[in-house]
Amino acid sequence: MDNYAIFQILITLLVALVFLADTLKPYIFTELYNFFKKWRDTFIGIYYLYLTYELYRKFSIKN
Numbered sequence: 001m002d003n004y005a006i007f008q009i010l011i012t013l014l015v016a017l018v019f020l021a022d023t024l025k026p027y028i029f030t031e032l033y034n035f036f037k038k039w040r041d042t043f044i045g046i047y048y049l050y051l052t053y054e055l056y057r058k059f060s061i062k063n
Contacts, residue, residue, distance in 0.1 A: 007050075011043075011046060011047055011050050012047075014043050014047075015043055015044060015047040017036060018036050018040050018043045018044065021033055021036040021037060021040070
């Protein structure tokens with residue numbers, strides 16, 4: 001597995017955990033919950049950049 005595939009998996013898992021942080025609050029450490037809440041916008045922004053890059057790669061004209 002190459003580094004880009006690992007990045008894809010990690011960013012997807014991080015965004016999923018950020019979205020589910022409120023639901024998972026009873027099951028995760030308080031510090032981890034606070035970390036997800038504090039950095040929620042950053043994680044989502046990085047994910048949107050990743051999605052934009054993927055769309056660019058998919059629809060760019062290949063020579």
